[in-house]
Amino acid sequence: MEVAYYIGHSIKMTGKAKRGLGTVRQDVNVSIEGGAKTEIKGVPDLSLIPKVIEYEVQRQLNLLAIRDELIKRGVREDWFVKDFVDVTDIFSSTKSNLIKKVLDGSGKVIAIKTPGLRGILGKEVQPNRRFGTELADRVRVWTSLSGLIHSDELPGYGITAEEVSKVSSRLGVDSFILLAGTSDRDLVDAVDVIIDRIREALHGVPEETRAANPDGTTRFMRPRPGAARMYPETDLRPIRITEDMLTRAKALVPEPSSPGWVGISAMA
Numbered sequence: 657m658e659v660a661y662y663i664g665h666s667i668k669m670t671g672k673a674k675r676g677l678g679t680v681r682q683d684v685n686v687s688i689e690g691g692a693k694t695e696i697k698g699v700p701d702l703s704l705i706p707k708v709i710e711y712e713v714q715r716q717l718n719l720l721a722i723r724d725e726l727i728k729r730g731v732r733e734d735w736f737v738k739d740f741v742d743v744t745d746i747f748s749s750t751k752s753n754l755i756k757k758v759l760d761g762s763g764k765v766i767a768i769k770t771p772g773l774r775g776i777l778g779k780e781v782q783p784n785r786r787f788g789t790e791l792a793d794r795v796r797v798w799t800s801l802s803g804l805i806h807s808d809e810l811p812g813y814g815i816t817a818e819e820v821s822k823v824s825s826r827l828g829v830d831s832f833i834l835l836a837g838t839s840d841r842d843l844v845d846a847v848d849v850i851i852d853r854i855r856e857a858l859h860g861v862p863e864e865t866r867a868a869n870p871d872g873t874t875r876f877m878r879p880r881p882g883a884a885r886m887y888p889e890t891d892l893r894p895i896r897i898t899e900d901m902l903t904r905a906k907a908l909v910p911e912p913s914s915p916g917w918v919g920i921s922a923m924a
Contacts (some may be wrong), residue, residue, distance in 0.1 A: 776831075
């Protein structure tokens with residue numbers, strides 16, 4: 657955070673920087689031992705940086721704990737297949753407004769088996785964000801669906817214990833995910849990304865690019881690019897730094913600032 661303040665203040669002293677909240681954003685890379693490099697984009701308020709880092713460390717530690725618990729339970733990747741069961745009929749008379757809205761639009765409700773994940777889907781990885789939220793983030797990014805409902809939070813959302821029991825009996829498992837939508841393509845795509853993310857959980861922390869939320873938590877944006885995506889800037893020719901350039905640059909260094917600048921929020 658202090659480094660970001662120094663950089664921002666130095667830029668402001670040139671008199672050529674835009675002003676206002678959000679005109680300068682900080683990207684933060686976080687990794688821990690046993691975790692993975694996570695790039696968090698666009699932290700708008702520099703005073704939020706410590707909390708973003710703290711919550712990301714917390715998220716990675718919890719994901720590692722989830723991995724260890726899944727291994728302890730003997731859960732395997734091949735337990736999770738990209739398939740689903742249509743359970744629309746179970747909700748034909750549901751009191752859930754969320755489900756009713758989809759069914760009134762000629763949509764359907766499908767269920768995905770998640771064997772061995774009872775208690776895991778509802779495990780908190782960041783404040784007010786659970787492993788199920790991690791899955792829902794993927795769904796929202798890759799499809800037009802608004803999210804998902806998992807068995808660890810049911811009964812709820814107007815879904816009754818009887819409906820939960822019927823779904824569980826039909827699937828033959830006590831842990832599952834429900835998706836509701838009007839687009840078959842979106843539902844199939846959502847199943848794919850959910851299963852992929854669950855399989856990743858068995859390996860710990862996936863490398864991701866994430867966005868900062870206002871409270872310091874983060875949400876999935878996209879996978880981190882691999883080595884094949886890393887390339888030099890193609891629109892600019894390489895610049896060779898010479899001793900003469902460094903000498904001229906030293907003459908342009910502004911006067912040192914007073915300590916009173918510390919605490920400026922987001923360089924606004």
